[in-house]
Amino acid sequence: MNTTPTAPPRPRYDDAALDALCAQGDPLADETVAEMFRRGEVGDLNTLMRFFTTTGDPLPERLPASARAYFEATAMPPSWVDWDLMEQARLFFMDNAAHINTGLSFAAMPATYAVPRIARLLSSTHSLDYPSRRMANTGQFVTYLMRTDSFAEGSTFIPAAQKVRLLHAAIRHHLRHGGHWDLAKDGIPICQEDMIGGQICFSLLVLDAMHRLGIHMSEEGAEAYFYAWRVVGAMLGCDLSAAPRTLTEARDFCDLYLLRNLGPSPEGARLTAQLTRLYEDVVPGTLFDPMVPATVRYLVGDTIGDWLEVPRSAWDTAARAVPVFLGLLETIEDSSPYAEWALDKAGSLLAGFELASLTRGRVMHHAIPAELRPDFGVKPPRTGRWVPPAPVH
Template identity: 30%
Template sequence: MSNAMTRRHLLSTAAAAGATALVGAGPATASARVAPNREPLRTVAEVDPKERAHLERLKQLADPPCDEAVADVFRRGQGAAVNEALKGWETNGQAVPDGLPAKLRDFLESSFQLPSWADPEQMAAGHRFARANAQQISFAAVLDVTPERMRYPASAAAIFGIEGPHDNKQGFAKALRAVGDMLRPDPYGPDGAGFVTPVRVRMAHSAVRYLLHTEGNWDTAKWGAPLSQLDMLAEGNLFTSYLIDHLYKLNVDPSEQEAEDYFHECRVGGHLLGMSDDGMPMTLTAARERAKAVDTLHARVTPQSATYVKATIEHFASMAGPKDMTVPPATALVRYMLGDADADEFGLERSMWDAVVPTAVWGFFAATQFGGLPTPSATMTQLAIKMVRYAMNDGQEIDLAMPLHLYGHH
């Protein structure tokens, strides 16, 4: 994908959004909507002691079965060989590749099953909702959820260790890869990637943990386990309850049942990613309450994470043109999705675009739904995702391989 083509695609999307705004569609309905209250509690003392103890236990836990299999790979010095063997292993119908260490092979073969509590009908309904709103969900995942991940210092510290303290373009691209894979028509069928992609992400997480312990200076007393169950819970909250509660900004107003169905499908995905069943609550209402406790106890923006988010926005914006022209509207996009409070925490600058972007964005998505523009299908969304993934990864396809060294050891 050439840089010129990527710029044309992004600029045409921006032009369509701007045109929609000019013909009069506006966020009057969106501004009248009020998202469920996700504000953290005022003080740590307000968090129930049992909940606080439970979250502290999650902070000390990682993903033992995957961690053991991946540590065995590294101790054997077979990390590069395993990455090579797994190249091209992308769909559920493909056999686990030959030539893998026995412990890893056994782990991979055991991962191709849904949890006992998974409800096929609810999963199917959740998947229909996701595909029907694929563009909006992808938009929110990139411009809202991904920056918000940097509000959790322990998780951010692990990301810095692997990618360096500069920008999160790899994180954006990998998140897009996962979102795109889950938007396939039948993610758990032979042509889908609903089992393969999560287990490969789990392996990458386990490799990060191993490297932070062996090459880094990970402070377990301070942070707990690297990419712990608590970190996975925080990120799971962002991709489920947080994302659902921000879709109204993109003219999507899911019913209570649609939201629960989507949450259930995502919870199944979280289980396959290695989340413990007692981490993510069973219902969306309970997940919102747990998210408040997590934010109260563990969310804060550090100077490093603020720099990281701003650098990523600059990188993304520079694909569309000169930074002085593209960074302000790109920053306004992120500010609109995050809200002023979180955007101010990250130190995102305000500009004249703050008054324009909400109307343009809401109007664009309103037009696609009401017939003013062609309704984007999940297939077209996957194509757009692939284009951006290539751009974010310097023209290369995103590989879900295990990292073999920390950033400073590359």
């Protein structure tokens, strides 16, 4: 008798499945935030959370009881984590830090802006008045994730993930109870469809961007990087029974998600303009400023580039030559272990410089908003070489 366990069936993604995900939030975090708002404890929590930044630290004594239960329940990574795969993901990140940051900044982030309901949601928060804050938070979060001790005592990643999950729940709470979000049209704000979609944007779309830039990656490295983001998704409240388990499944989900949701919006164009200005400020001098929108357009394509009102210029041709330049660097890197060490070190330093420029050397804290932007109309409630999987036809 064959007792070999069979793999669970491959998830089936269709409009009905994603419609169901669009109606789901994150019960644990949502209930925690609702209780804190009912008790008026959000301000106390934000103050105390600045002193809870590393795994293993005792929770603040005056932490509200509703929040204490949440932090205790989410204090450990999922029990199913494969730590060998996580180490592969960390090494992949170390080898490709600058390229990953480029994919996040110039492809994944603009792609989220091309989803109108996400762009409207992002525009509702105070922090988008300061676009560097979201990029700094994202970059710092990824850096925390890929450290050697990211899940060990004394690490900063798990508390950051716990806070981000509560932040998402707080935004959901405001928008659902403020009467200014079309639940019938857009579903639950930061719904499971968008949470899983965000996990895929920061994994698969980053890998897609690296592939488009001509970066050589092994199949194992790409799968490990995706796996690390699956772990992140679990810690941020994604429903893993519906989330893709492999890059091939991620492609199935991603194709349908983007087909259903991509489109133009004034908020998306505004956010993209803020993003390009931000990175033009990071690049020293002004000579190469036009390369920023040209790189965004090259990585997201002309259709999304036009929706986001990314300007066209003669620099678009230069952006298409980037893979040739990076291919030359990889040839040099493969020529000797010293060249490999030097280029990896340079990439790490470049990624560190970019993050330092965005954070201005500060630690970014995730606070639960007591209210959203007044002009949005929401008032606080009284309560080898990796080849991308083929698209689905």
